[in-house]
Amino acid sequence: MDDSLMKSMLQEYGAITLEGIQSYIPNKEPKKYLYDLMHEYPKRGGKGFRPGLCIASCKAYGGNLSQSINSAITLELLHNAFLVHDDVEDESFYRRNKPTLHQANNKSIAINVGDAMQVLGLSPLLNNRKILGDKVSMKIFLEIQNMITESVEGQAMELGWRKDNISNLNEGDYLRMILKKTCWYTCIYPLRIGAIIGTKGKINPEIFNRLGYFMGTSFQIQDDILNLIAEEEKYGKEIGGDIIEGKRTLMLIHLLEKCSNSERNQIQDFLSIPIKERTNESVNRILNLMNHYGSINYAKKTAKYLAGAALMEFYAIFSSLPDTKDKALIENIITYMINREY
Amino acid sequence: MDDSLMKSMLQEYGAITLEGIQSYIPNKEPKKYLYDLMHEYPKRGGKGFRPGLCIASCKAYGGNLSQSINSAITLELLHNAFLVHDDVEDESFYRRNKPTLHQANNKSIAINVGDAMQVLGLSPLLNNRKILGDKVSMKIFLEIQNMITESVEGQAMELGWRKDNISNLNEGDYLRMILKKTCWYTCIYPLRIGAIIGTKGKINPEIFNRLGYFMGTSFQIQDDILNLIAEEEKYGKEIGGDIIEGKRTLMLIHLLEKCSNSERNQIQDFLSIPIKERTNESVNRILNLMNHYGSINYAKKTAKYLAGAALMEFYAIFSSLPDTKDKALIENIITYMINREY
Numbered sequence: 269m270d271d272s273l274m275k276s277m278l279q280e281y282g283a284i285t286l287e288g289i290q291s292y293i294p295n296k297e298p299k300k301y302l303y304d305l306m307h308e309y310p311k312r313g314g315k316g317f318r319p320g321l322c323i324a325s326c327k328a329y330g331g332n333l334s335q336s337i338n339s340a341i342t343l344e345l346l347h348n349a350f351l352v353h354d355d356v357e358d359e360s361f362y363r364r365n366k367p368t369l370h371q372a373n374n375k376s377i378a379i380n381v382g383d384a385m386q387v388l389g390l391s392p393l394l395n396n397r398k399i400l401g402d403k404v405s406m407k408i409f410l411e412i413q414n415m416i417t418e419s420v421e422g423q424a425m426e427l428g429w430r431k432d433n434i435s436n437l438n439e440g441d442y443l444r445m446i447l448k449k450t451c452w453y454t455c456i457y458p459l460r461i462g463a464i465i466g467t468k469g470k471i472n473p474e475i476f477n478r479l480g481y482f483m484g485t486s487f488q489i490q491d492d493i494l495n496l497i498a499e500e501e502k503y504g505k506e507i508g509g510d511i512i513e514g515k516r517t518l519m520l521i522h523l524l525e526k527c528s529n530s531e532r533n534q535i536q537d538f539l540s541i542p543i544k545e546r547t548n549e550s551v552n553r554i555l556n557l558m559n560h561y562g563s564i565n566y567a568k569k570t571a572k573y574l575a576g577a578a579l580m581e582f583y584a585i586f587s588s589l590p591d592t593k594d595k596a597l598i599e600n601i602i603t604y605m606i607n608r609e610y
Numbered sequence: 611m612d613d614s615l616m617k618s619m620l621q622e623y624g625a626i627t628l629e630g631i632q633s634y635i636p637n638k639e640p641k642k643y644l645y646d647l648m649h650e651y652p653k654r655g656g657k658g659f660r661p662g663l664c665i666a667s668c669k670a671y672g673g674n675l676s677q678s679i680n681s682a683i684t685l686e687l688l689h690n691a692f693l694v695h696d697d698v699e700d701e702s703f704y705r706r707n708k709p710t711l712h713q714a715n716n717k718s719i720a721i722n723v724g725d726a727m728q729v730l731g732l733s734p735l736l737n738n739r740k741i742l743g744d745k746v747s748m749k750i751f752l753e754i755q756n757m758i759t760e761s762v763e764g765q766a767m768e769l770g771w772r773k774d775n776i777s778n779l780n781e782g783d784y785l786r787m788i789l790k791k792t793c794w795y796t797c798i799y800p801l802r803i804g805a806i807i808g809t810k811g812k813i814n815p816e817i818f819n820r821l822g823y824f825m826g827t828s829f830q831i832q833d834d835i836l837n838l839i840a841e842e843e844k845y846g847k848e849i850g851g852d853i854i855e856g857k858r859t860l861m862l863i864h865l866l867e868k869c870s871n872s873e874r875n876q877i878q879d880f881l882s883i884p885i886k887e888r889t890n891e892s893v894n895r896i897l898n899l900m901n902h903y904g905s906i907n908y909a910k911k912t913a914k915y916l917a918g919a920a921l922m923e924f925y926a927i928f929s930s931l932p933d934t935k936d937k938a939l940i941e942n943i944i945t946y947m948i949n950r951e952y
Contacts, residue, residue, distance in 0.1 A: 301773065302766035353725060357718035376699035376769050379721055383695060384762040386728060387755060394752070402744065410736070413729060420726040424644035427718045431643065 269596040271604055277597050281323045281340070282316030284333070288341040292391050301377045302384060305369065309381070310348050312364040317487075317601060318343040318458045324601075325462025327594035328586065329471070335399055338392035339408055339461050345392075346412070347453070349385035350419060352378050357427060358513045359543050365504040386416075404469040408461055411473070415457040422449025429516050433540050435532075437521050439570075443485055445516075451484025459598075475585055482578035487605040489571040492517040493564060494608075496555060511551045514539045518570060522563040523554070531557060578602045611938040613946055619939050623665045623682070624658030626675070630683040634733050643719045644726060647711065651723070652690050654706040659829075659943060660685040660800045666943075667804025669936035670928065671813065677741055680734035681750055681803050687734075688754070689795070691727035692761060694720050699769060700855045701885055707846040728758075746811040750803055753815070757799040764791025771858050775882050777874075779863050781912075785827055787858075793826025801940075817927055824920035829947040831913040834859040835906060836950075838897060853893045856881045860912060864905040865896070873899060920944045 293306045319340035326336035354360075355368040356378050362368060370378035393412060396405040425445045429437065459480055460473035495510045496519065510517055524532055535557075538550050558564050579602055586595055635648045661682035668678035696702075697710040698720050704710060712720035735754060738747040767787045771779065801822055802815035837852045838861065852859055866874055877899075880892050900906050921944055928937055 298763055298766040298770060301770040302763060353721055357721055374769075374773055375717075377766070377773065379695055379699055380762055380765045380769060382725075383728065384759070384766075386725065387758040387762065390732075390755065394748075394755075406736075413732065413736075416729040417726070420722055420729065421640055421644060423722045424640040424719070424726075427716075427722060428640060428643040431716055431719065 269593075269600040271600070274597055274600040274604060277324075277593070278316045278320040278601075281320045281333075282314075282344075284337060285316065285319040285340045285344050286310055288337055288392070289345055292341065292345070292388055301373065302381060305373070305377070305381050306385060306388070309352065309369060310344065312366060314347075314364060316344070317605075318347055318454060321455065321458035321598065321601065322462040324594040324597045325459045326466040327462075328589055328592055328598065329463045329466025331462070331466035336462055336465050338396050338399070339412075339465065341392040342389050342412060343453075343458055343461070345385055345389035346416065349382045349389060350453070352382035352385065354423070356382075357423070358515070360505065360509060360513065362505045362509075400465060400468075404464060407464055407469055411457055411461050411464070415453045418448050418452035422446070422452075425449070426516065430514050430539075433536070434516075435524050435536050435539065437516055438525070439518065439521060442516065442518050442521050446485050446488045447481055450488045451481050454480075454487065455484040456480030479578055479581035479585060482574045482581060483602055483605060486571045486574035486578060486602075489518050489567050489574070490605060490608065492519065493567050493571065496558070496564060508548075508551045508555065511554050512543060512546050514543070514546075518567045519558050519563040520554075522566050523558050523561055526561040526563070527557060575602060575605065611935075611942040613942070616939060616942040616946060619666075619935070620658045620662045620943075623662045623675075624656075624686075626679060627658065627661040627682045627686050628652055630679055630734065631687055634683065634687070634730055643715065644723060647715070647719075647723050648727060648730070651694065651711060651727075652686065654708060656689075656706060658686075659947075660689055660796060663797065663800035663940065663943065664804040666936040666939045667801045668808040669804075670931055670934055670940065671805045671808025673804070673808035678804055678807050680738050680741070681754075681807065683734040684731050684754060685795075685800055685803070687727055687731035688758065691724045691731060692795070694724035694727065696765070698724075699765070700857070702847065702851060702855065704847045704851075742807060742810075746806060749806055749811055753799055753803050753806070757795050760790050760794035764788070764794075767791070768858065772856050772881075775856075775878070776858075777866050777878050777881065779858055780867070781860065781863060784858065784860050784863050788827050788830045789823055792830045793823050796822075796829065797826040798822030821920055821923035821927060824916045824923060825944055825947060828913045828916035828920060828944075831860050831909050831916070832947060832950065834861065835909050835913070838900070838906065850890075850893045850897065853896050854885060854888050856885070856888075860909045861900050861905040862896075864908050865900050865903055868903040868905070869899060917944060917947065 289310050290307060294303055296303065322340045322343055323333055323336045327333065351363060352369050355363055356370045356375050360368050361371055366372070368378070369381060390412070393405065393409050396408060400408070422445055426449060428434075456477055459476040463471045463476065464473055492510060492515070495505065496508060498507060511520075524535060527535070535554060538546060538554065579599070582599055582602055586598070589595055631652050632649060636645055638645065664682045664685055665675055665678045669675065693705060694711050697705055698712045698717050702710050703713055708714070710720070711723060732754070735747065735751050738750060742750070764787055768791060770776075798819055801818040805813045805818065806815055834852060834857070837847065838850060840849060853862075866877060869877070877896060880888060880896065921941070924941055924944055928940070931937055
């Protein structure tokens, strides 16, 4: 499969998911600061990895789209909820080429919209019962609950590091945080849930954990790299935003390990002042240091290793399944995740 | 029943609920900025109205405590989630005699803890299945989903009024907002859910809507009055905080209707500046105007009328049930809600 076919499949699944999202959001008051925003925000688009992986995994295991669509809608709506709150928590300015929801409205309204997305995001799961039966539906509900729990745990780890201005982190700390914050909800659970549906609950979902871990960490590292070097318009967020936010990326952790003591002190000073006082000049200085100490190249290499490991896992798990377009889609997503430019 | 017996019953039900909450929150990492906070926050206490009403309604309809405890735990944990986010959204400083969670940590961490409470709050409902069966459990799950939805809708209304600095509101607007933001989750759904459990799903839960509306609005108006005139220590929040936050209370709405044009302009100016720039002097001026125009007395009268209507509804609904301690508890909560001093 090539990237353009992958993109058209993701777009197809994404469009059906978006249509489903719209059908779950009421068209009633209060509109201006609740339901209108909930209708509009998911339309900003996105790559559609989560619903795509869920639907593809279901179909690769012999299921069909209508069996997996409710779960895909839930995954995407919860992803939107997470983005809205994450942007408030990180004080981010742009998301998908537009001002973040709290920038366009205010923080209070954004928090509330995120809450509403979180609760409405569970509704499609209740409709699973008619299609999938009680047992499989309950399994999926528990998967989703555990998924959200992993995400808030990862978020708590990252926010704690920033609050306490922790700078003696190593690569293992970073990967554990990303596992919780990103991998479970971006890769592992979408694959698990799809396979549970496709096999009518017969699969042991734990087999996807390593695959999703390698995929998700590779994806996140690549995302963090793009935050530093992508073209702003394609990327959809402000370039260098992670440095301003003090995000503990693999590059920053690598830099703090490799740089001189005086440079380390400078970086720690930068991380200890409020976000609003951090200057573009300081950001550029840190970016230069990352280039100087090879931190970005190191991260690129790590992302490639992890993607390679993900492919190995993919073949181990999926080789016994018939060769379908959806199986190829999952394979292509893995290779794309680390080659993408935005 | 007298208030001291009511309080001891609420305390008993509250203590069992709190114990249950603790059992649902993991004792594992990340502790410092997640699970420790989730364990501690609910221990700040509170009046325990929501679990109390749920358990009492269940028992009044022939059920028992162990049938209703899971739902009571969910109600209380979701209430805590709501308080944490509400305080961030309102930029409040104190809650239950302590700094709000975001003041004690930061806003990002508080948002994330609220998210975690919201998702974990649903776990007890899954355990309902073993005790109450699938059908009643699913009914309760839907009640809880609708409950959260009503609350975020009410919150969106109130936040929208503040964002757009709306000041031409009337009493009907206020009561509709309070119905959504407070009544459903504080009174209506706790009573409904308890009765659904007690009757094994046989009751029509709609019969509690008017009762809960009268109770909840009466309760909220009294709460808003106490925000202006209570003793700070008993009340647990900063006195006059609602005025600083620009909250559209019945008193403020009454005042804006009754005051002179120039006074109205002054108040509107006050409401249009950022919260941090609002002075204590201006707050006192508005408080004096509320006294001058009888706004506080008007609100007190309204709260009493509503409580009277709530009692009428209570007798209409509950008179055919056997006279039990739990039925008397509900009656006493209604009378207490408007006579309380904190």
